Amino acid sequence: MDAPATPENATPENPPKNPVISREEWLEARRRLLALEKEETHLRDRVRAERQTLPWVRIDKDYVFDTPTGRKTLAELFDGRSQLMIYHFMLGPEWEAGCTGCSFLSDHVDGALPHLNNHDVTWVAVSRAPLQKIEAYRKRMxxxxxxxxxxxxxFNFDFHVSFTKEDLAKDKVFYNFAAIPPGQAHDELPGFSAFYKDEAGEVFHTYSSYSRGGEEMIGTLMILDRAPLGRNEGSTMDFVKRHDEYEKKPEAAASSCCH
Known part of the structure; x- marks a missing residue:
């Protein structure tokens, strides 16, 4: 017999056994939670303010990228704006499809583009796969x-989101600002990085985040966190499929990456 579900391990088949109480008791419980939510909001405000004070690093290396309109430098990716957000999308040269988790996050980007662009921010995804493979997967999605x-x-290696076979053969690899066992890494891992270009055309690296650092960009997760059964996950985002795979049989919707 299955153990009674808790809010952390609940599923639709094994729903949580939350207490059922009066409306007055519920309001008291909700106010206690509201106090914690306000504490979280104030902490997020503090983190956001601290993030804006982070020192910058000048980019002196010449990075060049293949784009649908030809080869472009990092500075040219800004597309006339002063701020650039790069999403390190997990799609390696030998991969047949993009990472499931990266695809999940990327489903939330297009609607934000007009607002980002109007706020002087350009969003670009970068992968090591050849452009032809990127364009094929973009068309599919x-x-x-x-x-x-x-x-x-x-570029990917310098920003610690891609790893060679030699890297993975070592005792440790550098990811998320720490040395981790290679068994926790893949040849590609996710992250995003922010850059600023000044009036003189100099480019500065201002911020990077990895692993679960991008969760707040995924609106679906923020909604699920407020749903009665939450995320229903055994491990991080194990319920996610590419958006064109939900109606397929499980064996036809294989994942190609970690989360």
Whole structure:
């Protein structure tokens, strides 16, 4: 017999056994939670303010990317704006499809583009796969956001989201600002990085985040966190499929990455 579900391990088949109480008791419980939610909001405000004070690093290396309109430098990816957000999308040169988790996040981007662009921010996804493979997968997913290839460049390796066979053969690899066992890494891992270009055309690296750092960009997760059964996950985002695979049989919807 299955153990009684808790809010953390509940599923539709094994729903949580939350207490059923009066409306007055519920209001008291909700107010206690509201106090915690306000504490979370104030902490998020503090983190956001601290993030804006982070020192910058000048980019002195010449990075060049393959784009649908030809080869472009990192500075040219800004597309006339002063701020650039790069999503390190897990799609390696040998991969047949993009990472499931990266695809999940990317489903939320197109609607934000007009607002980001109006706020002087350009969003670009970067993968090591050749441009032809990127364009094929983008067409499959129906996305419009800019997506370029860093194939043949050091960009992914310098920002610690791609790893060679030699890297993975070592005792440790560097990811998410720490040395981790190679067994926790893949040849590609997710992340995003922010850059600023000044009036003189100099480019600065201002911020990077990895692993679960991008969760707040995924609106679906924020909604599920407020649903009665939450995320219903055994491990991080194990319920996610590419958006064109939900109606397929499980064996036809294989994942190609970690989360």
């Amino acid at each position: 129906g996305w419009k956001f800019p997506w370029v290839s860093s194939f043949g460049s050091d």
